Amino acid sequence: xxxxxxxxxxxxxxxxxxxxxxxxxxxxxxxxxxxxxxxxxxxxxxxxxxxxxxxxxxxxxxxxxxxxxxxxxx
Numbered sequence: 001x002x003x004x005x006x007x008x009x010x011x012x013x014x015x016x017x018x019x020x021x022x023x024x025x026x027x028x029x030x031x032x033x034x035x036x037x038x039x040x041x042x043x044x045x046x047x048x049x050x051x052x053x054x055x056x057x058x059x060x061x062x063x064x065x066x067x068x069x070x071x072x073x074x
Contacts, residue, residue, distance in 0.1 A: 045070055049066055
């Protein structure tokens with residue numbers, strides 16, 4: 001399920017017409033690049049969250065809830 005920002009066409013609103021045809025493919029490539037950049041960041045955030053839980057600074061329910069929020073970003 002896609003939960004990101006809506007993709008906007010680049011032109012007339014009709015797919016394949018005028019200047020709007022090729023813009024979406026570029027947007028998809030950009031999204032892929034963003035995910036590659038975000039993956040290490042998400043990993044670091046999950047590792048930090050795990051440290052907080054292991055150190056007893058957050059409860060299991062807090063850990064589980066936040067972990068799900070982080071994973072929903074993927």
